[in-house]
Amino acid sequence: GDSVTQMEGPVTLSEEAFLTINCTYTATGYPSLFWYVQYPGEGLQLLLKATKADDKGSNKGFEATYRKETTSFHLEKGSVQVSDSAVYFCALSDRREGNNNDMRFGAGTRLTVKP
């Protein structure tokens, strides 16, 4: 079945450092790919998405490019801030598998940014 694998955390960075969180996927169809962010004590929020190969999703300075050849969707940000401290989840949705509106999530990567 479909699955998502993302790098284990926790990740600790200093403010203004470059961030990469790796995400790879396995899917039988043509999935849409997502990054969600979970701030402390809150639910998950959609951060960005890409719906086809070579698409780049971007939001709040974060970017991720849908790479079909490497089945990857790595999250990047050029200069992180303390306020970016959160747990980040990579996810995929592959509706062609059936009628289930299913979203498959990675295990999450906790990011801590220190001043």
Added chain:
Amino acid sequence: EAQVTQNPRYLITVTGKKLTVTCSQNMNHEYMSWYRQDPGLGLRQIYYSMNVEVTDKGDVPEGYKVSRKEKRNFPLILESPSPNQTSLYFCASSLIDPGGHYGYTFGSGTRLTVV
């Protein structure tokens, strides 16, 4: 404001005492789903619903029930809670899109402790 509302946010209960966690969305979404989040396991789907009166099991349905009598509400019922159901629970909703392009909107979560 478009949102998914869960109640309660925190709940401590005893083994075997029936409880219900409510979930309501105001976006006219067809699809609703319940997840539990456990350390190291990410998000696992409990039940989902494609529309009113249409529900189905997710990956970890044992010990849970749901109902979808109205489009906006999707309560999660634990008939006889056990300590292994101690977890953080999230309700989510979305439009249904055959291409899988829509992300989910999540509630703020319910932290349940069963003693």
